[in-house]
Amino acid sequence: MVRVVVLRWGHRAPRDRRVTTHVALTARAFGAEGMILADVRDESVEKSVGKVVRLWGGSFKLEAGVPWRKAVEEWRGKGGLVVHLTAYGEPLTRQLAGKIRRLNKPVMVLVGSQKVPREFFAETVSDFNVSVGSQPHSEVSSLAIFLDRILGEEWLKKEFERARLKIIPQERGKKVLRLEA
C-alpha cells in the first residue's frame, strides 16, 4: 500500500476549524499516515484530532505550523510525489489513479481551503493536478474519493492498533467495545 500524507493549506481559524478537522479525520480513517497543517497552528484542531487518535487508535500524526514550501521541498527531495487536489485539474479516472499507484512512491496530497497560490499548479510544486469532479463541492469529499482510489478500499478493513474504542458493525443500533488501554 502506498504511503500517503496530507498537506492542508490555507486554514483560517476559527472559520475552517470543523472542515480542517474533517479533513484530518478523513485522512486518518481512509489510511493516510498523517497530516501537516501548513503555516499555522490551531490548538482546537490539534486537540480534536489528538483525542480521536487516543480513543480510536492507530498512529496518525498531525504536525502543525510547518511552512508549506518547506514541507513540499522536503517531500520532493526524498523522492515523494505531490498531488494537488483541485476542481481545475485532470479528472481522477481509474486510469489516472492506476498511473499514480503504479509509480509506487509516497504521495503528499495538497488540499487547499481558500484560493491557493498559483504556484501549486506548477511543476515545481505538484506532479499532478487532480480533480474529483469539475464542480465546486468539498475538499473533504475530494480527499475521501482520492484516498479510496489510491489505497484501493483496503482502508475499509483497516485495523487501528491500541484502540480504546472499537465499533462492532450492526444492522440496527450501536455496539462499541471499550478496551483496556
Place this chain on the structure above:
Amino acid sequence: MVRVVVLRWGHRAPRDRRVTTHVALTARAFGAEGMILADVRDESVEKSVGKVVRLWGGSFKLEAGVPWRKAVEEWRGKGGLVVHLTAYGEPLTRQLAGKIRRLNKPVMVLVGSQKVPREFFAETVSDFNVSVGSQPHSEVSSLAIFLDRILGEEWLKKEFERARLKIIPQERGKKVLRLEA
C-alpha cells in the same frame, strides 16, 4: 441511475454552516437531485448553495425547514428507501452497494451531524444503517463514498444544464468557460 435525495439532520447555526454547505455541494456534485435541511432554515447555507446552482447549473433543489419525520414518512409512503449513514452500521461493501442499487428504488440518505435520535436506527425510519468505515471521520466523506458506490461513477461525467461557468480540466493551471445565461 437511481434517484437520490439527502436529508441533513441536526444542523446547528452557525457552527455547522460550512459542513452543511459541503454536504449539500457534495450531494449536488455527486448526482443527488436535492437536499432537505431538516427542521431548521439557515439563510447562509441556502444562499451559498443557491449561488452555486445559479452559476454552475443543474436542477439541484435545497428545501429547508421540513420536519425530519414528515420528510421520512412521505418518502417511505411513496415507496422510497431510506439509508441512514452512521459509523455504527453495516460496512458499505461492494455487495451491500449492489444490493441497494438492485432494489432500484429512490433513495433518501439520512446524514446526521450531532448525535442522532435512537429512532434513526429503527425499521420504522431506516431500511439500512450503513457505515463508511467504522471510524469517526466526516459525514461529507461518508456521503461522497456512498453516492460514488450507488451512482457508479456516472457522477464524474455528469453535465449540469444551464451552467454559466464550466471548468475545462487541465493538467496545469485553470481554465473556466463563461457561458451566456
